[in-house]
Amino acid sequence: MRHIISVRDMDRRAIDELLDRAAEIEARRYDPNLLRGKILGLFFFEPSTRTRMSFESAMARLGGVSLNMGSVEASSVAKGETLADTIRVVSGYVDAIVLRHPKEGAARLASEFASVPVINAGDGAGQHPSQTLLDLYTIRKSMPLDGLRIGLLGDLRYGRTTHSLAIALSLYGAEIAAVAPKGLELPSGIVQELADRGTSVTEYSAVEDVIADLDVLYVTRIQRERFPDMASYLDVASSYRITPELVGLARPHMIVLHPLPRIDEIDPRVDALPNAKYFEQAHHGVSVRMAMLGEVMG
Amino acid sequence: MTPEGPQGLLIRPIRHGTVIDHITAGQALNVLRILGITGTTTEEVSVATNVASGRVGRKDIVKIENRELRKEEVDRIALLAPNATINIIREFTVIEKKGVEHPHELLGVVRCPNPGCISNTAEPARSRFIVVPNGLRCHYCDWLISKEIAAHIL
Numbered sequence: 001m002r003h004i005i006s007v008r009d010m011d012r013r014a015i016d017e018l019l020d021r022a023a024e025i026e027a028r029r030y031d032p033n034l035l036r037g038k039i040l041g042l043f044f045f046e047p048s049t050r051t052r053m054s055f056e057s058a059m060a061r062l063g064g065v066s067l068n069m070g071s072v073e074a075s076s077v078a079k080g081e082t083l084a085d086t087i088r089v090v091s092g093y094v095d096a097i098v099l100r101h102p103k104e105g106a107a108r109l110a111s112e113f114a115s116v117p118v119i120n121a122g123d124g125a126g127q128h129p130s131q132t133l134l135d136l137y138t139i140r141k142s143m144p145l146d147g148l149r150i151g152l153l154g155d156l157r158y159g160r161t162t163h164s165l166a167i168a169l170s171l172y173g174a175e176i177a178a179v180a181p182k183g184l185e186l187p188s189g190i191v192q193e194l195a196d197r198g199t200s201v202t203e204y205s206a207v208e209d210v211i212a213d214l215d216v217l218y219v220t221r222i223q224r225e226r227f228p229d230m231a232s233y234l235d236v237a238s239s240y241r242i243t244p245e246l247v248g249l250a251r252p253h254m255i256v257l258h259p260l261p262r263i264d265e266i267d268p269r270v271d272a273l274p275n276a277k278y279f280e281q282a283h284h285g286v287s288v289r290m291a292m293l294g295e296v297m298g
Numbered sequence: 299m300t301p302e303g304p305q306g307l308l309i310r311p312i313r314h315g316t317v318i319d320h321i322t323a324g325q326a327l328n329v330l331r332i333l334g335i336t337g338t339t340t341e342e343v344s345v346a347t348n349v350a351s352g353r354v355g356r357k358d359i360v361k362i363e364n365r366e367l368r369k370e371e372v373d374r375i376a377l378l379a380p381n382a383t384i385n386i387i388r389e390f391t392v393i394e395k396k397g398v399e400h401p402h403e404l405l406g407v408v409r410c411p412n413p414g415c416i417s418n419t420a421e422p423a424r425s426r427f428i429v430v431p432n433g434l435r436c437h438y439c440d441w442l443i444s445k446e447i448a449a450h451i452l
Contacts (some may be wrong), residue, residue, distance in 0.1 A: 008440065045405050105416035105438025109423050124414045127437055189442035192432065 003111040006127040008081040012171040021291040034063035041094030044122045054285035084267045117296035125158045132164040134288040138281040145172040154220030156180040168198035309344035317385040318360040326358035328448035373401040415439040
């Protein structure tokens with residue numbers, strides 16, 4: 001049984017194969033009945049729009065159906081049931097489980113109690129492998145993944161997408177430039193892990209100092225819920241903003257990515273620039289998740 | 299005779315049990331903790347700390363009466379005292395002498411310091427850490443403990 005829990009479990013070959021399959025799917029070369037008769041269970045213990053809907057869309061395009069747990073308040077979780085028990089029970093209802101949960105390691109735990117494949121759709125500040133795969137897919141459509149110089153900008157402490165992406169890119173010899181407001185820097189454990197994987201991380205205090213050297217700028221939002229009050233949030237959130245003028249300092253081929261939703265960190269005027277790839281990135285979520293569903297259930 | 303006075307045994311020999319020698323100075327009590335030996339367990343234990351040692355300068359020694367440590371227990375010690383040697387004693391005689399090896403993983407020994415980790419909830423998740431070159435990595439949340447491992451022993 002194949003689970004997809006963390007990019008740490010994947011080697012370069014496994015990632016490349018999934019991305020190749022996603023490319024075939026995007027080119028409409030796939031069996032629309034591949035998962036006919038299969039049921040996907042969606043268990044989202046935290047809000048989600050893109051991830052949940054793109055998994056539902058992916059399942060529908062492969063001929064399968066989705067069952068959604070609905071809100072936590074309306075489920076047995078509200079009665080105090082453990083995640084382990086929930087997973088054991090629903091394993092009898094569905095053919096695969098997609099799980100988002102606020103606790104780190106929740107998907108790993110779920111995989112130990114499930115009798116069907118589990119896909120991690122985000123666990124707290126931990127891993128979000130489907131987002132990472134679609135980030136890699138989007139980059140690969142613009143340039144080879146090998147030897148990239150990528151800038152990670154924003155909340156690098158709690159932002160799970162940046163952790164997963166950095167770990168995955170270490171398989172491709174990336175150089176990482178980290179730009180974070182004070183207090184939201186990459187955790188030392190991640191920096192150490194990247195160093196152990198042979199990937200250097202250089203920290204910058206302002207994106208202006210490094211943008212001219214980048215192939216990819218990966219922007220994330222500051223999460224308001226991490227701050228005790230609105231004033232301290234606004235103070236940090238307004239410390240960076242990507243504008244057309246800033247992008248003008250970059251090399252022409254540099255692309256701007258963002259896992260979305262964005263708040264104010266990217267000026268809407270950037271949307272029209274050829275460098276802006278974040279909406280394409282969100283659309284690629286369906287092809288990539290179709291490849292993942294095919295991998296665990298096909 | 300040394301200038302400090304006559305030399306002698308700090309703690310007496312044991313008839314049966316385990317002597318853990320060459321423990322990194324100051325780590326003896328942590329070694330006992332990682333073995334699950336506390337004031338509430340029944341083993342008869344002798345501890346000597348900061349003993350002069352020709353080989354390592356200063357060392358700690360622990361003697362545990364009537365208990366022969368198992369391999370997985372011995373290997374836990376490697377995390378705190380990689381140079382420790384284990385002597386299994388029967389009838390006052392060393393019948394087996396061995397070093398310690400880093401275990402592949404630790405089950406139920408160390409608490410994950412990450413408050414957001416699923417292993418720190420009411421879920422049936424037993425603490426599980428993978429031993430990596432620079433410390434311990436949580437099996438669930440990937441948190442890396444790279445220093446002060448003893449502070450996280452359950």
